[in-house]
Each structure stands twice: as structure tokens, then as C-alpha cells.
Amino acid sequence: MIWDRWRKGLERTRNALGSRLRGLGRGAEREEVLDAVEEALLLADCGLKVAADVRRALERRAPEDMPQAFAEAMMRIAGPQEPLRWAEDGLTVWLLVGVNGAGKTTTAGKLAMMAKAMGKSVVIAAADTYRAAATAQIAVWAERAGAEIVRGAERQDPASVAYQAIERGKAKGAGLVLVDTAGRLHNRQGLLDELGKIARATARALPGAPHEVLLVVDGATGQNAVAQAQGFMGAAPLTGICVTKLDGAAKGGSLLAVREALSLPVKLVGLGEGIEDLVVFSPEEYVQAMAPNWAEIGGR
Amino acid sequence: MFEQLQERLRQTFDRLRGRGKLTPDDIKKALREVRIALLDADVHFAVARDFVAQLEPKLLGEDVMSSLTPGQTVVKHVHDALRALLGGDVQPLRLRGKAPHAVLLLGLQGAGKTTFAAKLALRMKQEQHWPLLVACDLKRPAAIEQLAVLGERIGVPVQRPETSDPVRAARAGMDRARRDGQDIVLIDTAGRQEVDQELMAELQAIHRAIDPAATILVLDAMTGQAALGTAEAFARDVGVDGVVLSKVDGDARGGAALSVRAATGKPILFASTGERPEQLEPFSPDRMAQRILGMGDVMGLIERAQAHTEGVDAREMEQRLFKGQVTLDDLMAQLQTVRKMGSVREILGMIPGVGRKVKEQNVDEKQIGRNLAVLQSMTRQERRDPRLLDASRRRRIAKGSGTSVADVNRMLRQFEEMRRMAKAMKGMRGKMPQMPPLERR
Numbered sequence: 001m002i003w004d005r006w007r008k009g010l011e012r013t014r015n016a017l018g019s020r021l022r023g024l025g026r027g028a029e030r031e032e033v034l035d036a037v038e039e040a041l042l043l044a045d046c047g048l049k050v051a052a053d054v055r056r057a058l059e060r061r062a063p064e065d066m067p068q069a070f071a072e073a074m075m076r077i078a079g080p081q082e083p084l085r086w087a088e089d090g091l092t093v094w095l096l097v098g099v100n101g102a103g104k105t106t107t108a109g110k111l112a113m114m115a116k117a118m119g120k121s122v123v124i125a126a127a128d129t130y131r132a133a134a135t136a137q138i139a140v141w142a143e144r145a146g147a148e149i150v151r152g153a154e155r156q157d158p159a160s161v162a163y164q165a166i167e168r169g170k171a172k173g174a175g176l177v178l179v180d181t182a183g184r185l186h187n188r189q190g191l192l193d194e195l196g197k198i199a200r201a202t203a204r205a206l207p208g209a210p211h212e213v214l215l216v217v218d219g220a221t222g223q224n225a226v227a228q229a230q231g232f233m234g235a236a237p238l239t240g241i242c243v244t245k246l247d248g249a250a251k252g253g254s255l256l257a258v259r260e261a262l263s264l265p266v267k268l269v270g271l272g273e274g275i276e277d278l279v280v281f282s283p284e285e286y287v288q289a290m291a292p293n294w295a296e297i298g299g300r
Numbered sequence: 301m302f303e304q305l306q307e308r309l310r311q312t313f314d315r316l317r318g319r320g321k322l323t324p325d326d327i328k329k330a331l332r333e334v335r336i337a338l339l340d341a342d343v344h345f346a347v348a349r350d351f352v353a354q355l356e357p358k359l360l361g362e363d364v365m366s367s368l369t370p371g372q373t374v375v376k377h378v379h380d381a382l383r384a385l386l387g388g389d390v391q392p393l394r395l396r397g398k399a400p401h402a403v404l405l406l407g408l409q410g411a412g413k414t415t416f417a418a419k420l421a422l423r424m425k426q427e428q429h430w431p432l433l434v435a436c437d438l439k440r441p442a443a444i445e446q447l448a449v450l451g452e453r454i455g456v457p458v459q460r461p462e463t464s465d466p467v468r469a470a471r472a473g474m475d476r477a478r479r480d481g482q483d484i485v486l487i488d489t490a491g492r493q494e495v496d497q498e499l500m501a502e503l504q505a506i507h508r509a510i511d512p513a514a515t516i517l518v519l520d521a522m523t524g525q526a527a528l529g530t531a532e533a534f535a536r537d538v539g540v541d542g543v544v545l546s547k548v549d550g551d552a553r554g555g556a557a558l559s560v561r562a563a564t565g566k567p568i569l570f571a572s573t574g575e576r577p578e579q580l581e582p583f584s585p586d587r588m589a590q591r592i593l594g595m596g597d598v599m600g601l602i603e604r605a606q607a608h609t610e611g612v613d614a615r616e617m618e619q620r621l622f623k624g625q626v627t628l629d630d631l632m633a634q635l636q637t638v639r640k641m642g643s644v645r646e647i648l649g650m651i652p653g654v655g656r657k658v659k660e661q662n663v664d665e666k667q668i669g670r671n672l673a674v675l676q677s678m679t680r681q682e683r684r685d686p687r688l689l690d691a692s693r694r695r696r697i698a699k700g701s702g703t704s705v706a707d708v709n710r711m712l713r714q715f716e717e718m719r720r721m722a723k724a725m726k727g728m729r730g731k732m733p734q735m736p737p738l739e740r741r
Contacts, residue, residue, distance in 0.1 A: 042345050045524035048336060100547060100575065101410030101520065131575070132449035133442045140441035185550045218410060222342030222524025224552035245409065247494040249526040273493050 034058055037070065040292050046253035047223050050077055050260055067294040071287055077256050078283035082240065082265040085211045091169050093177045093202050093209035095162075096242075097195055097232055098216035100183030103244035103270065105134065107216050108180040109141025110270070110278040120175030122147035125165030127158035127198060128182035138180050148172070158182065158194065159201035166205035179210070186231025199236040212239045214267065217255065219246040225254035226261050233262065240267035243281075247272070251290065322370060327359045330374050341592045343555035344528040347562045355381055379589050386557060386585035391567035393514060393542060395484075400432075400477035401513035402470075402485045406503060406534050409491035411518045412546035414443060416572050417488040418450035419580040424484050425456060432482040434459040434473030436466040436506065437490040447488055454577045457482070466490065467505045474510050487512070495533040503538045514541045516569065519560055521545045527556035531563035542569040545583065549573040557588050626719055628683035632675040635668055671711045673701035686712060 034055050041051040057073035058066050086092045094111065096104045105128070112122045124142050128134035129152040142149040150168050152161035162179045169177040181198060184191035202209040213236050217225050232238055243252045246269055255266050266281040331352050338348040358377050367373040395401040403420070407413045417433055424431040433451050435458060437443035444460055451458035459476055461469035470487050477485045489506065492499040507515065517540045519527060534540050543560050548571040557568060568583040675683065677700035682688050689697075689712065691705075698705045 039345060042339060043525050045342075045526075048339055099522070099550065100415075101412055103410055131446070132453070133445035136445045137440070137442035185547065187549075187551045218520070218522070220408070220520070220523050220526040220530075222522060222527075222552070222556065223340060224342070224522040224550065227551055228522075245493045249494050249529050250524075251526075254524060 030059075030063070033063070033066070037292055041253065041290075044251035044253035044290060045220075045222050045225075045257075047226075047257035047260075050253070050256045053077065053260075067291065070291060070294075074256075074287040074290065075283060077260055078287055079259055079263070079265055081281065081283055082267060083280070084267055085239065087208060087211055091166070091174060091177060091206060091209075092211050093166060093169075093179065093206055094212040094214060095179045095181065095199060095202065095210040095236065096214050096216055097181050097236060097238075098183060099185050099218075099228060100131075102183065102216040102218045102221075104128075104183060104216045105138050105141070105180055107214075107242055107244060107268070107270065107278065108138060108178045109145065110275050111178055111268075112141060112145035112147045112176075113275045114278065115176045115178075116145050116147065118175075121172070123165050123169040123172075123174045123177045124149045125162045125177060125179040126151040127161045127165075127179050129154055129156050129158050129161065130182040134180075134182065147178075148174075157197075159197045162198050163201045163205045166202060166209065170206065177209075186228045192231065192235035195232070195235045210237075212267070213237055214240050214242045215264070216242045216244060217252075217258075218250075219243045219252040219270070220250035221254050223254055223257060225258050229258045229262050229264055233264070238264055240265050242266075242268040242270070242278075244270040246270060253290070322365045324360060327356070327364065330359065330370070331356060334374070334378055337593065338555060338558075341553035341555035341594070342522075342524045342527075342559075343592070344525055344559035344562070347528065347559050348555075350562075351381065351385070351558070375593065379593060382558070382589035382592060383585045386561055386588050387567045387583075388585055390582045390584055391542070391569055392582070393516075393569050395513040397511075397513050399483040400474060400485050401483060402474060402487060402510040404487050404503075404507060404510070404512040404515040404538075405489060405518060406515060406538060406540070407491055407518035408495070408520075408530060409440070409493055411491060411520050412572060413437070413491060413518045414446050414450070414488050415575065415577075416518050416544055416546060416570075416580075417447065417486050418454055418456075418577045419572060420570075421451070421456040421484075421486050422454045422577045423580055424486075425454065429484045430482045431456050431484040431486055432459060432473060432477050432480070433457070434470060434485055434487045435461055436469045436473075436487050438464055438466055438469070439490040443488075443490070450577065466502055467509050470506045470510050485510075495530060495537075500533070500537040507538055515539055516542050516544055517560075517564070518544045518546055518572075519556060521548045521554045521556060521571075522550060522552040523556040525559075528559040528563045531560040535564040535566070540564050540566050542567050544568070544570045544572055546572040548581075549579070553592050553594065554588060555592055558592065628675060628678065628686060628715060629680075631715055631718065632672065632683065635672050635675070639668060639672070670701070670703050670707055671714075674698075674703055674708050674711045677701040686715070 037058060038051045038055045041054060042048070054070065054073045058069050061069045096108050098104050108124060112124060115122045122145060124138060124147050126135045126138045126149055128138070135151045139149055139151070148168065150161060150165035152158060158181060165179065166177050168174075179198065179202065181195060184195065186192065199210060199213060215229055215232050215238050217228060221228070229238065229241070241255060241258065241264055243255050243266055246252045252269070258264055259266065269279060269281050271277045271279060334355065335348055335352045338351060339345065343351070355377065358381070359374060364370050364373045364377070395403070405413045405417055414437070421431040421433050433447055433456055435444040435447045438461055448458045448460065459469075459473040462472065463469060466489065473485050473487060477483070487506065487510065489503060490499070515538060517531060517534050519531065523530070531540070531543070543564065543566060545554065545557055545568060548554065561568065568585075571581045571583045573579045573581055674697060677697045682693065694705050694708045698708050
């Protein structure tokens, strides 16, 4: 149902595309329809490559086959649904990484609430020891989620905060340790190295950790999302993406570009500001929501 | 990844060469490349389309059709048009009315409003103003604390809200400024995930209450197609006098800058380039145009180089280089300069064409440090005449610099290579074909 809400948000664009298609009329030339589809994908930040690939997939299809061809092509790119990874037994460690302002701390807070709802005890490592008052922000979330928080002193080595949090999680038999890292741009080698160190520290504290290294990406991000994923991949073993702030205006199509370029799956999406709005990514739902309103084209 | 527009255009025109004069059809092909470059840089679809349409008549002019280097000429036209669209010259922030001047900051969540508020406050302070920061983001947990910490760091007072009503909080800030004598009041508002009625109503109410001297929209430079709609909504519902691009220190091409200009028609005032309060630069349309075109930030590189090479006689070094007389002293001076300029990766990223490729390679930042240590462990005599360096001296240098003899040898081999290249250049000088003069705007 959450996706329905999102789809409603998307309607604005869809209507724009719809009217464009309506303008073409029933006798629309195939080229015009293809142009309209390509435009819709570009406007959703899917990028030139994805838009061109989907267009090519539609090129030789009869108009009545286009909806299905579109869904197939998009599903090929979006890939299958991939669940979040938990440790087989005992403690699970998830690392949240990303550029500044992507929504890491909010996502950590929502994940803590989610885990709590699953009956798991959560420890949050406030490993953002850089941004002013970042620890205070995550502390508010920790309280809401009834999670324990392990904080570092300002400027403390974040790797040691992560290590301590896992030690704490082991000691109290917690189910999940969430490591909230400081925002960093993906072209700053020094900061990426620091991230690599955090990942290694979690592995030292607990064999098999981190079970997820999630790149948090703002849903409004354009083609730079690919560069972000590339940059972070070089520093830590990314396992998936969490797209935040998806709504009517931000459609997160750049995540398809990332998937296409690096085969990194989207695992979570934030569809609103509420805690319940962070959901497991469903490629089917996403592709459906992105589909143009084919009825407008009208089979010839 | 897409190559540089210039390179693609060159290829397009190269294929067409041989056939003599360019035709309007060829120009259409070039325009397609321009459009692709813009879209790849995240310029809004409609903005890119209009841009290309307006460019077409200019490219059909005689200078492109008859140019020997049509690719370069097209790039120049595109660059000039981009620059004009981005606002031409650097625009200062203008404040209406009389003090205390309220500056209202708008933007979506995570755009960087709070960070920018502190940056602007610091800049104002440096310009002999007396700013006050007012926290009106009552929604994000700890937003107030963040502003308070930043305010303390830069020595600017912060007005904490006493109510849960942002309008009253803003008003309280203005009252305090009137009472305490601050002349600039920077109001940090709450962001939303997307522009919605509730947010707009709140911002409108604050706007009415304080009648700001300037309203500034903060926009993430990495934003994609949504930049246009976001900027339109803020401009329509609240009014925007200027824009700030944040996170410009990333490697996004920043096409959003063009979209936001098209949407608001207002100047882009600043480029926010890092997390520290002093990292704020006036927005340069010139540099942004180059960046969107993937030409790299040449100006920025030159400025940085200038700032750090003072005292080094570059011309003299160049002379010696051409004569093939480089010494280890020169190498040391160069490495020190590079070090001061920032990380090698960062510098390389600013050079046109290198930008994309360098990310796939791993530049060993530490290597510079090691080489410098080796050089510094040599005597001046040894640096002037590396032939002195026998095995025992190399062992001593390795020990002194905390490296190994292999490191010392590697550095010397690199130096030899550099010297050979310098000599080769000396031989080539004068015989090299004349480069076409670079066109300046």
C-alpha cells in the first residue's frame, strides 16, 4: 500500500507523459511513442544508457506488446529482489555509508525501529564523530527505538567506536549492530580510507561482519550516483543500496543506472518521512510505478 | 562513461572531414552530442532541449561551418552560451532594506542548509558584519544543536528557539538582533523530503513575519532532474533571490546549476565546497560551464597552483627544464608544491580529461611523501650531483628517510626518466608544429 502512495506521487509525471502521448493521438508514429518513453525515463534520472536500452527493447515491438516489453526490459535492469542479509545466528552488523546529507542517520534510526519491531535488540554505533551534533541526532532516534547507543568522543577514531559497539552487542546478546558513519564525498581518498578501516574493524570484532554495507543515496541524485557507488565500492565492500527520499519529484532512476553499471542491488527504499515508510525494495512495484500510462497511447 | 564533449565532437567532425564543407546536417549531429553531454551532466531534459534549440542558429553561422577545428569552435559556442545562461559574471549577495537584514535559507532535507548558514555567517563576520544565527528547524532531531556547535566554532551567536513555532522563533531572532545590534540575521529553516503544502505554508509565514532582505535556496549540486521542479516550487511559493550550490567539492558535473537558473532566473551566489565553515566560494559561471562540459576546473587549478608556487621561480625552472638541466632540487621543490596544493587525486581531477580516468587508477599519495623523505635525507651536494650516490650513501639515505634502498633507487630511476624527457623536449623545441592559438572569450 505504501507503493500505492508513491505511485500517486508519481502521477504528476505520468500525467505529463500521458498528455504528451495523448497529444500524439491514436495514430501516433512509433518514433514519437519511443521518444516519449525515453523522455520519461530521462526525467526520472535513469540516465542515457538505461533510457536507450529500454527504447531499443521497444523498437521492434508492436504497440500492443509495448507495455510488456517495457516491463521486461526494466525488470532486466532492476534485477531480482535481494533481501537484507542477517548473520546465520547471533549478532548481525550493518554499516551505513554515503555522501553528506543522503539520509544515513535517519535511515539508521528507521532500521533500528524496524529491527525492534522484529523483536531484536539493537545497538547503534554513532561513528559519525565529525559532523557537529551528529551524535545528538542519532541519540534521539536511539531513544525512540529503545536502542542502546555507543558514542565516540568528538573526533574519536570512528573505527574504534564501531569496534566498541560490536563488543557491546556481543556482551549483551543483541541482534543487530547498526554502524552510522559520517557523511563523506566519494572523491576524498583520505575519508574513503577511513571507511575501509571501519569495515575492517567490524570484521575484526566479529567474523563475518559486516553483513551489509549499505550505500545510502538521496533519491533526487542524478547521474553522480554511479560515481558515488564506484567511489565507495573502492573503499568498502558494498552489498546494496538504500534509496532515501523517493517521492513524487524524485524517482530514483539513477539507481537503475548504478545497477546497470555495477550490478549493485537496491535493497531498501525510503518512500516518505515516516518510520514505516522505509521498506524493502520491490523491483516489480518499482517498475510498475515507473511505467508510462499505456492506455494513453492506445494500440493502433 | 561518457568522454569529454570536445573529444566526442572531434570524432564526429573527423568522420565528416574528407567530404569538404560541413553541412547543416553535420551540425545537427554535433548538436546531438551537445544534448547528450548536457543530459549526462544532469541538466533537466527540457532545459537541455531549449538550450540546444537556441544554439542551433549560432552553430549554423559561418565561423563553425568554415572552421578548421569545428569541434573546438562548437565547444566554445557551447561554453559561452552556458556561461551566459549561468549568469555571466560572478554575482554578489545583495541585501534589501535596512539593518537588521534577515536572510532566509530554504532547501530540501540534506541539501546543506545548516552547514551553509554557518559558512555565510563566518563570511559575513569576516566582512565586518555582526551576524546572528537563528535556528528555525524544529523538526530534524538535533538540528538546533548542530547550529549551536557550528556557531560556537566560528564565534557567532545562535538564537535557540524557545517555542515549537518556527515563525515565533524567527521573530525572536529579529527582536534579539534589534536589541543586541546584530546587522545580519541568518535564518536556518526546516527542510522537507519534497516540497509540500505544509512546508510552503510554514516558510511563507516566516517570510511574512520577518520580511527578509534576501531569500536563498540551497541546492545539492548532485541533484538530478528534480532540481528544476524543486527550484520552481520554492521560487513560486516563497520567492527566491539567489541560489547556493552545495557539495560542489564532489565530482558531480552539476547540470542542476543550469536547471535551477532556468527555473528561477536568479543568480547562483555561492559554491559550497566542504564541511568546514570557511569552505565557501563565490559561484563562478565560467568554471561551472567548464565543469558541465567535462572540461575540468582549470581556473580552480590555476588559482591553487598560483597560491602555492609563490617564491618558486617557475620561469627559471622551465628554462632549465628545456635545457635538460633539471636537478633533484627541482624535483624536491615540485613535490613540495604538489603536496601543498592538496591530494594528487584531487589535483588530477581538476585537469581536463584526466577527471574520469584517474578514478580508475590508484594514485599512491604516500609515494610523494616517501620520495620527499628520500630527497630530504640527501645532502645538497648529492641532490646537485646524483652521480655521487654510491651504495653506501644510498643505504644511509634509506635509513635516514625510513625507506628502503629499493625506494631510493626507484626515486632515482624516476628522476632519470624525468631528465631524459626534459632532454627530449629540448630536442623537440622549435621543431614542434605550432599549436593553434587558444581562443579566449
